[in-house]
Amino acid sequence: MALPDDLPTVTLTGTYTHPDGSPMKGSVSVTPTPGKVVAADSGLTIQGRAKQKIDGNGHVTLTVLATDAPGINPENFTYEVKIAFPDATGDEFTIELPADAPNVQLPAITPASPSDGDYVVITGPRGLQGERGLKGDKGDKGDQGDAGSNADAEQYTDDALAAEITRANAAYDPVGSATAARTAAINTAASDATTKANNAQAAAISAAAADATAKANAAQSAAIAAAATDATSKAAGAQSAAISAASSDAATKAGNAQAAAVSAAAGSAAALYLPKALLTVDAFMAQSGTKVFGHRGAGMVAPEHTEAAYDYAISHGIQAVELSVNVDSEGQLWCLHDLTLDRTTYNTGALNTYPSTGVAQRVLTNGRVMLGQGWTDQPMVPLRRMLDKYLGKVVLFVEPKGNDAVVPLQNLLATSYPHANQSVIWKAHVGTSFVWPKNNGFRTWCYVDDGSSNAVLDGKDSLVDYWGVSTSMSSTRRKEIVQRSGSKPVFSWPVYRRSQRAALEADGVVGLMSSDPVYVRGTTAQATSSRWDQQVKESGGTPQTDYNTDAALKFSETGGWVSVNRARGTYGLGRYCPIVPGAGGYRIQIEMKYDQINTGDLNVHGGLYFGKASDDPYEFNTINPSNGYHLILRHNGVLRLYRHVTTQTGGIQLGATDVGTDSPVAGQSMTIQVDVTPTTIEARRLGNAAWTTGPIADASYRGGYFGLSNGSITDTASRPFWRNLIITQL
Structure with a gap:
């Protein structure tokens, strides 16, 4: 109607x-x-x-x-x-x-550059009515219409060229690499095109005196229409209208000049065009060295897939992070790894049963359970917020985790973020489709199961840019995938230890999806004394299993004490590693206590492990991947030092006799020191000069990695607690 x-x-x-x-x-x-x-x-x-x-x-x-x-x-x-x-x-x-x-x-x-603001059509005043023409031999001349001037056409041409320069500067120079080529080409075209347009107009008017008014009006109309188009079309159209009225040769030359200007500007800037872009996928991958990405943001340092986790990684210089997404009942996409809210929030049930307002106002993540009660509960974050905040600034691995999130994600990227394929990598499991992302210009990362066959990989190969292997996959299989992938880079996940990084790099893996990316990327100690009183997990803390609340470091409500609530549990203190010794070596000093004494077995013990060359996990009375030492303090007060080796489960005692100290008192603090010199090791419990092993001649291992150990304790009620760690040089 x-x-x-x-x-x-x-x-x-x-x-x-x-x-x-x-x-x-x-x-x-x-x-x-x-x-x-x-x-x-x-x-x-x-x-x-x-x-x-x-x-x-x-x-x-x-x-x-x-x-x-x-x-x-x-x-x-x-x-x-x-x-x-x-x-x-x-x-x-x-x-x-x-x-x-x-x-x-x-x-x-239509705005000619990607800037915000309102654009309002303003109708200008009509021109003056022209005089009626003289009556000629063949009849009276009709009323002359609104006449445009040569200056009008020239002005449109000048305005169009100025707009081209402005557009090119604003839209095609995000990092400045194309400015010189674009400016030189456009200035040359502007000067040449203006001169030719003026000459062509003058020639047209002179050659067609009998109908000069009509031709001038036509030229003006064409120039006005052309000036309203994109900057490139404006200049070309204005020139073409004037030149076509005069000579085909002039039109050809002006068109060639304009085409050259546009080609130079577009060619030099095309690879970089992305609003506010600081980093594209290709530019990131062209960087030398191993790439480190944030797994679930930085999920072992801040509550996973929250804005706090993404901010932590990016503020520390991590240039790529993972955004896993699922959809609520209204089609809104949220950053969430699981299909349900059970594991990572205080709520239960599938996300796709919750309305958008309920998720935004009532759902909080429970990172405090795994990362310490010093954390404030974090809200879930919409995918749009992270795209608006970081798209183009860092590389984003985006993965729809549920089938019902795939189409909403595709629609969101296609309609609201048309340049997302410049800085987004489509991440998906080998069992899903990669047709849409490849057809829409996205780079793709396909991660595979440990048992995925070569036939399965072959079926996906034409749609895959990067392959993904897990840290649980055997080194032999990882090397096979790296070899068969040829020039296609291979990334691994989830990496949270420096020792994992070393093994993966040896296998040819070039990208690490890390839950603690700042620590994994680094090579040095970040501190020499603890601040466990803050009740917040530190970067570099390496539990036996990541994303596992049982293996996580537990913070006491008072006193700054920490513990590992797991049978025979251990916890690596990578934040303080590798220890940098002085000329005489180094000292580890820490307070320790037992809140409950196991009166049924006073031989159970906890303590420290140290001297390891890597941060791989340690467990008492187990074959461990690397050599080192461990100190134990039994519930009956016996202090011992052991050497542990990769060829046997039991430790090798250092020193001829046990060191008897007073039996621990439940809840009472004890201070332990370990001195490591270039040639000796000595352990002591402060409070009595006799409570020491004395310097033991042993220089077998001098690695700088150490951690906390529940030793032989299987009843976690009698586990040890620690606080006030201090590392000093000797």
Whole structure:
């Protein structure tokens, strides 16, 4: 149904082509803001949007109500215009469409650079009425119409060229690499094109004196229409209109000059064009050395997949993070690894049963359980927030974890983030489809199961840019995948130890998805004394299993004590490693206590392990992957030092006799020291000069990694507690 005849309308038209002249596909939609407009006299309510597809010739026409139509409430409203293309950047802007301008070229009102702001059509005054022409021999000459001047055409040309320069500077220079080439080319084209356009106009007027008015009007009309298009089309159209009226040779030369300018600017900047882009996938992968990505943000240092976890990693210089996403009952995407809320929040059930407002207002992550009660409960974060905050600034591995999240994610990226394929890697399991991301220009990372066959990998190979192997996969199989992948990089997950990094690099893996990326990336100690009183897990803390609450370090509510609530549990203190010795070696000093004494077996013990060359896990009375030492303090007060080796489960006692100390008292603090010199090792319990092993001659191992150990304790009620760790040089 058409609008009533008594209501003025405005017709929007436009033509959109690719650089080679082929028509573009897409649509134009117009939505009144506010969402409802009422024409009381006509009994008409106007709301929603008017939408028209661009036809097969790249042309679109859309007629809508004028924004200053009489009797309309609200008066002088505005429209939100959205121009969308499947293969190019669209535009969104707000305009007025007054009745004084019943025909509007869309390109004339479209912002030429990707900046925010409102754009309003302002109708200028009409030109003066020309004088009636003299009566000629063949009849009276008709009234002369509104006459444009050469200066008008020249001004459109100049304006168009100036707009091209502005657009190129604003849109194609995110890192400055294309500025020089673009400026030189456009300046050359501007000077040449302006001169040729002026000469061509003068030639056209001189050669066609009999109908000079008509030709000038035609040239002016063509210039005005061309100036309203994209900056490239504006200059070319204005030149073409003037030159075609004079000579084909001039038109060819001006067109060639303009094409050269556009080609130089576009060619030098095409690879970098991304609004606010600081880093693209290709630029990141071109960097030398092993790449470290944030697994679940930095999920073993901050609550996983929260804004705090992403901020931690990125603020510490990590240039790529993982965003796992799932969808709620209203189609909103949230950063979440699991399909349910059970593991990572205080809520239960599938996310897709919760409304968006409920998730935003009521669902909090429970990172305090694994990372310490010093944490404030963190809200879940919408995917849009992270895309708006970090898209283009860092590389984002985005993965839909549930099947129902796939299409919403595809639609979000295609419609709201058309340049996402420049800085987003589509991450997915080998059992899912990679057709859509590859067809839409995304790099893809396919991670495989430990048992995935070569036939399975072959079936995906043409759609995969990077392969993923797990840290649990055998070294032999990882090497096979690296070898068969050829030039395709291989990444591994989940990496939270430096020893894992060393093993993976030896296998040819070049990317590490790490839950503690700052620690894994580093090689030095970050501190020499503990601050466990903050009740927050530190970077570099390495439990026996990551993302496991039983293996996590536990913080007491008072006193700054920590413990490992796991039978024979241990906890690596990588934050303080590797220890840097002085000329005489180093000392580890720490307070220790037992809150409950195991009266049924006073031989059970806890203590420390130290002297290891790597941060691989340690467990008492077990074959361990690397050599070192361990100190034990039994519930009966016996102090001992042992050497542990990779060839046997039991330790090798250092020193001829046990060191008897007073039996521990439940809840009472004891201070232990270990001195490691270049040639000796000595352990002591402070409080009595006799409570020492004395210097024992042993220089077998001098690695700088150490940690806490529950030793032989299987009843966690009698486990040890520690506080006030201090590392000093000797």
